[in-house]
Structure formats: C-alpha cells, structure tokens
Amino acid sequence: MAPVMNSQIERELADWRERVESIAPTLSAHSAESVERRALAPASVAALETIEAFKLSGPREVGGLDAHPMTQLEAFVELSRADVSAGWCTMVQSMVAGLAGAHLREGAALEAAFGSSYPRFSGTTNPEGSAQPVAGGYRLNGRWSYASGIQHCDWVLGGVRLLDAGGQARLGDNGEPLWTAMAIPTQSIEIEDSWYVTGLQGTGSPHYRAHDLVLSEDHEMPFGGSVPRRGGAWFDIPMTTFLVVGVAASCIGLAERALDLFRAHSTRTRFSTGRALGQRATVRHDFSVAAQSVAAARVYAGHVLAGAWDQRQRGLPISRDDESRIRAMGSWVGDVCLDAVRFCYRALGAAANFSDHPMDQLNRDMLAASNHVFISEINYELDGARRLAFD
Amino acid sequence: MSRVSPERQRERTEWIERAESLGSTCSEHAAASAQARTLAPPAVAALEDVGYFAMASPREVGGYDVHPATQVEAFEQLAAADVSSGWVAMIQAETAGMAGSHLRDGVGLDTVFGGMFPRVAGTANPEGRATALADGSFRLSGRWSFASGIKHCGWVLANSVVFTEDGSRPTPADGLPPIIGAVVEQSRLTVEDSWEVMGLEGTGSCHYQAHEVIVPPQFTTPFGGVHAERGGPWHTNPTITFLSPGHTGIALGAARRALDLLRDQVGQRVRFGQATSVADRGAFQRDYGEMSCRFEAARAYALATLDDAMAQREIGIETSPAQDARIRSMVAWVTDACVEVVRFAHHHGGGAAAFLDHPLQQVFRDMIVASQHIYVADTAYERTGAFRLGRTASGAL
Numbered sequence: 001m002a003p004v005m006n007s008q009i010e011r012e013l014a015d016w017r018e019r020v021e022s023i024a025p026t027l028s029a030h031s032a033e034s035v036e037r038r039a040l041a042p043a044s045v046a047a048l049e050t051i052e053a054f055k056l057s058g059p060r061e062v063g064g065l066d067a068h069p070m071t072q073l074e075a076f077v078e079l080s081r082a083d084v085s086a087g088w089c090t091m092v093q094s095m096v097a098g099l100a101g102a103h104l105r106e107g108a109a110l111e112a113a114f115g116s117s118y119p120r121f122s123g124t125t126n127p128e129g130s131a132q133p134v135a136g137g138y139r140l141n142g143r144w145s146y147a148s149g150i151q152h153c154d155w156v157l158g159g160v161r162l163l164d165a166g167g168q169a170r171l172g173d174n175g176e177p178l179w180t181a182m183a184i185p186t187q188s189i190e191i192e193d194s195w196y197v198t199g200l201q202g203t204g205s206p207h208y209r210a211h212d213l214v215l216s217e218d219h220e221m222p223f224g225g226s227v228p229r230r231g232g233a234w235f236d237i238p239m240t241t242f243l244v245v246g247v248a249a250s251c252i253g254l255a256e257r258a259l260d261l262f263r264a265h266s267t268r269t270r271f272s273t274g275r276a277l278g279q280r281a282t283v284r285h286d287f288s289v290a291a292q293s294v295a296a297a298r299v300y301a302g303h304v305l306a307g308a309w310d311q312r313q314r315g316l317p318i319s320r321d322d323e324s325r326i327r328a329m330g331s332w333v334g335d336v337c338l339d340a341v342r343f344c345y346r347a348l349g350a351a352a353n354f355s356d357h358p359m360d361q362l363n364r365d366m367l368a369a370s371n372h373v374f375i376s377e378i379n380y381e382l383d384g385a386r387r388l389a390f391d
Numbered sequence: 392m393s394r395v396s397p398e399r400q401r402e403r404t405e406w407i408e409r410a411e412s413l414g415s416t417c418s419e420h421a422a423a424s425a426q427a428r429t430l431a432p433p434a435v436a437a438l439e440d441v442g443y444f445a446m447a448s449p450r451e452v453g454g455y456d457v458h459p460a461t462q463v464e465a466f467e468q469l470a471a472a473d474v475s476s477g478w479v480a481m482i483q484a485e486t487a488g489m490a491g492s493h494l495r496d497g498v499g500l501d502t503v504f505g506g507m508f509p510r511v512a513g514t515a516n517p518e519g520r521a522t523a524l525a526d527g528s529f530r531l532s533g534r535w536s537f538a539s540g541i542k543h544c545g546w547v548l549a550n551s552v553v554f555t556e557d558g559s560r561p562t563p564a565d566g567l568p569p570i571i572g573a574v575v576e577q578s579r580l581t582v583e584d585s586w587e588v589m590g591l592e593g594t595g596s597c598h599y600q601a602h603e604v605i606v607p608p609q610f611t612t613p614f615g616g617v618h619a620e621r622g623g624p625w626h627t628n629p630t631i632t633f634l635s636p637g638h639t640g641i642a643l644g645a646a647r648r649a650l651d652l653l654r655d656q657v658g659q660r661v662r663f664g665q666a667t668s669v670a671d672r673g674a675f676q677r678d679y680g681e682m683s684c685r686f687e688a689a690r691a692y693a694l695a696t697l698d699d700a701m702a703q704r705e706i707g708i709e710t711s712p713a714q715d716a717r718i719r720s721m722v723a724w725v726t727d728a729c730v731e732v733v734r735f736a737h738h739h740g741g742g743a744a745a746f747l748d749h750p751l752q753q754v755f756r757d758m759i760v761a762s763q764h765i766y767v768a769d770t771a772y773e774r775t776g777a778f779r780l781g782r783t784a785s786g787a788l
Contacts, residue, residue, distance in 0.1 A: 263779065263780055263781070266780045266781070278780035278781065278782055281773050283776070283780075284772070284773045284774075284777045284779075284780060284782075285769060285772040285773045285776055287776045287779060287780060288771075288772035288773070288774075288775045288776035288779060289727075289772055291779055292692075292720060292721060292724045292775075296689065296691070296692035296724065296728075297688060299688070299691050299692045299695040299696075300684075300687060300691045300692065303691035303695070304687075324680075328680045328681070328683070328684050329684055329687075329688075332681060332684035332685065335681075377681075379680070380676075380677040380678070380679075380680035380681045381673055381676050381677040382680070383683065383684070384675070384677055384679035384680030384681075384683070385676045387654065387679060387680065387683055388676060389654075
C-alpha cells in the first residue's frame, strides 16, 4: 500500500510546486548560457536562492527546511525539468549542505558556515584526499572531482582518508582505512578549469585541490555510520540513501523535459514518411511506453522514499536491506529515464543532432547523468544479493 | 500517492486476509484445475465462501464494492497462489459487477441477484446477434469466446449487436441501443469443450453458443458501462476503466510468484558445469535486483494510478476518453513489465523449467497467455500516445 500522505506534506509539496514554477522561466531562459560558460548562470543561482532551494535538505537547527523526501524529490524533478543544470546544482548543493549541517560538530567552522546566512555548499564525499593530524588541527591534501556549482559556492566538502602523525593510513578495527570528510572554505582551495564534458556542462563540476591546507579539528565531519548531531529522523540514515534522492530526481526531471520537448516537436515530418511524428502509430506507441515508464519511475521513487521516511518516523532504522533497495531504485529510475530520453532523441531524427537543438543537449545531459556512481548498475547486484539472502 | 482513510485500511487488511485464507486451497488444486481445464470445485467453493465473486459489485445487490487499488492487491495475492484462480475470480467479480450495476430495477435484477450472490461468467466482446422483437424482447444467437469459469456459473453476460427483425441495424428512431449485454441462464446456452490452450488452462474459458434464445428486456443492459443504475463511484466508469484492477492484479501476482520461486527454489539449484548455485552468480544477482525494481515500480505505479482515478470519481469528476486510455495503457505497461519478470525467471529455471510439473512452467505459460488478452494489447499504447501527443484516437480499443 502507498505510504500515507498527510496534509502537512501535501501543503509542503504544493508550496514547492509554486516556488519552482515561479522561477522556472528564468531557469529555462538561462539554460544555454550555463552550458556555454560551463557553470550555472548567475541569474539562475540568484533565482534558486530566492526560493530557498539550497535549504531544502538541511536541518532546521542551522536554517534548513528539512523537507519531506517526497518534496525534495518533486522539487528537484521540477527544477531539472525547467533546466537540467539548475536542478543538478540544486540537488548537489542542497544535499551537501544538509550533510554538513547535520554532521559538523559545534564550533567555529559550523558558526562560520551556517552562522550568518545559509551557505552555498558543494563538494564530494569520495575520499580522494588525506587529513593528517598536526598542531591546530589537520593538514589537508588532495584532488577531488565533481564539485557541481563550486564556482558560486562559499564552502566545499572533501572526503579524506585519515592519516596518523607519521603520514601512514589509519586503519579501523576491521582493518579498513578510516575516512571522514572536511568542510573547507572555497577561498582556501584551488579550483581547476577541468569541466570539459559531453553533457551536464552547465553544472560546472570541476576538480578542486588542497595543498597542505591546515584546518581546525571542528572542520571535520565524522560520518559514515555515525549519528548526526542535528536534524530530524531523515538525517539518521545511510549517506547513500540521503543522497540518492537527488540523482534519481534529476534523471526524472530530465526525462520529463525530453518528453515535453518531444510532444512539442511531434508535428515534425521526417523525410521519407510524409507524416508528422505524432500521426505515426509506432511513435504514439513508443511515446506512450516512454511516458509511462517515466511516470512509473517517478511514482516508484516517491513510494520508496516516502516508505523509508515513514519507517524513520516510527523510529525504525534504515537496514542494509532497505539501503540496497533504495540504491537499486535509483539505478532503475536512471535506466528507465535513459531509455526514455534515447527514444525521444532517436525518434526526432537527424535534426536532433545539431548542438542548437534542445534535444541534443538533453541527450548529452542524460548520458552524463547516467554515469553517476549513485545510480550505477552495481546497485542491482548488491540489491539482488540481499534479496536472495546472499550477503 | 494519496491519503488512506482508516476505513480503506480496514478494507484492505480484510481482503488480504481473505486472499491468504484461500491461497492454499487454490494452490493445492491448481494442478487439478489445469488437468480438468476448468477451476477445481474446491477452489470455486473457497472463492465463493470468502466473497470474491461479489468483490466488485454494488452493495445494493449484495456486493462489497471494494476500492480498485484494494482489488489489485486482492487479485495479486490470489494469483500469486494460483493464476487461474485469480483469473476466474477477477472475471466473475467484474462481470457480476457490470450486471449488478447496470441491470435496471425489476424482475431481471431480482432474478439474478435475488438469492445467493450469483456466479456470472461472460465476455466483453459483442460477438452475438440480438434481434429486437415487437414485445421488447431480444432473440439471441451467436458464438462467444473466452467465458472463464462458465462451467460452474449460473449466469452468462453475452454482449450482442442489435438488429431489427428485418435484419438491418437500428436507427436512432427505433429507440434501441446499438449493442446490449444480455444476462442469460447458462443452462439455456451451449458450452463448448473448446478450452485447449497452453496456459491459464484452469480457467475453463470456453466458447459458448446461443441458438435463438429469447431474452426479456429486463435481463439486458446497455453496453459500455455508462449510466450505472446503482453502485459506488467506481461504477460510474465506462467498462474499459472498470475492468482495469483485475488484469493489473493478475499480472502482478504472476510476477511476484515468479520472483519468489526464483529466490526460494530455483536460485538454490547448481546447474550442470557450474561450481555455484544460480543465486550465487553475480550476473543473476544483478538481474534479480533489476527485475525486483521493475516489479515494485509496476506495482507502485498501478496502485497510484488507480488511487488517483478513484479519488477523482469520489469527488464527482467524470472520466474522459483520454483518462480511460491512460488507465488502460497503465495496465498494459504493468503487464509488459510482469511478462519480462516472468520470462527472466523462466530463463533462469534452465532445462528443469521445461517440465510441465515445474512450478515456474505453469506461471510462465499462464503469464504468456494472460498477456495476449485484448485488454492489455499494445494498441493501448498507441491510443494513449495519440492523446498524449494532442491527437484524437480512433476505434474503441
């Protein structure tokens, strides 16, 4: 049975539909500009900030909105539908700020990041750097990838392996290297001009580096199994569960946009058939399959996330079974959306090849998005193993 | 996603319990049903005892008028035990629902629904010929197909094209409906022993014939499901939408059974030449994960679509051809997803699954045959695709 909606969540959803609708024209109007400059257009960043989109996934104690995952999903979907780059940057920023707001310990770093205004936070949790204890805190070195929106962010997250004072990797009780993440002021790192990509160009997701950067201990965010310091029940879940919402939503919004666009172009007549696309029975058939697949994916994502949220409200943990199921949902949603966009692109024919055709950009964006590790097909294997009780 | 009232929660719990209570009876007699090519009497009796045949009928005629999403879950649960039992339950529940909501008050309704809740078989295709007679009766002749469960039914709904006595189609001036549904005693029809099929053998979906059977007008309904005489909001739908929960639940039940069989039985098998069991293989685990997602998405999509449709009916919003097409294509999409799941399961059953007594074999054949039903044909996609692309769709299906 579908998870239960209540009037508070319905109001929140309706409110966010209105908020997104109010800025959708601005986001769409600056879509090409973002692609051109390989970073989100300033007008789009400003519009997103106006509706407080970056606060969606943050704990209330630090100024976040702690929105229901259904609201987050739907807001990210509709933002991506208006402009894929804007939707992508929003989900990354919102969720990374949420992680930082929930896990940073009390101290100067938390105060600096969240004390005056809500921060623009980018970064990645992949442990691509290292942190060595030194007098006054940690010495940071590393080169991280995929910091969407970093050009307009004040803070960035960096996953790190923990070293001992001698520079050797510290190991946990299980013999595995220990890792954590650091909140880093963007002004203290080097941002590379490395974001030369096929798709999602407008997200501006380049590499960034730290060289012997010393940060006080309170910049460290212990997580990956640790209990969050603030936030509602939704923050006390595995990191992957918390983050999968955004990538799944981006794919759905992207696919919805491709379907919208295909509908608008369905009067086109391809050479050799003499009939408009929308008049051809096979196109009608395949369009219906694609549209329904995306609709089902959207319902499914909401269903799974709302179910997990209900579980947390009842005080139940997100088990490893639940986690792998939620991750596999993300992969399935991504695959379905990839197929739908492929159909829209292919059925429009060679006209969609040109870089000034909006379907070309969506096809590129979808191909790039589908490579994200959170929706990798590895998730199916993990989920299948657990469903078969093999793990 | 919608709000679920406590009343609906109770209804759902009750129907899942009913389904569970008869699941073992249906699965125990599944082989006997397939062998006899009609549902085994203990399975019929069990379905009747728990009220399955009355599930989709108006309360005014003794039905339960169960919410469409709950119908999906109830049929799913039953089909997971035995697809043929689920199928017969669905056909009888829905056919009785159509008759119970559309027969006018009077002797016809009183005769059919006056005693024990009736067992009604039938088919939606108007394959018969109803000649309108001067006294208002119809003379029915024809041969109809796919009357699931007809052998144990007392009544049959036979849809027929109306003709005048001179052999022409009626004009508006004649005041006759173009097509009628005639509710006829099974004993007045000839049931053929024609159900020789690959799957769903246990449903006994035989042909039947009428030879100049006289049907009084009180035993006829207008065709297509519009203007219900009684019932709840779901009965205001045209037939095409009214029928959507059944096929949805059957497909989901078959797919769920296939996934369960893979996990509990097939997966443990070590195939010749392999060092590990099927379920130990990474490739299998990957596909099992993906197929489970596909199944769960299909299920969530089906329930959400019917929840939304029912919510609209409850506040008095009428359906439209575009919405009806969308709901029917949802059922086709869910069925296609389930066919993929069952095919995947059958594939991994390997050579052992080729044998008729293998549990996957039956569910595989049932799913393949169920997916041929006109209700879930891929014309559903074409039709809703036309509406979605801003065109109009031609034809009824």
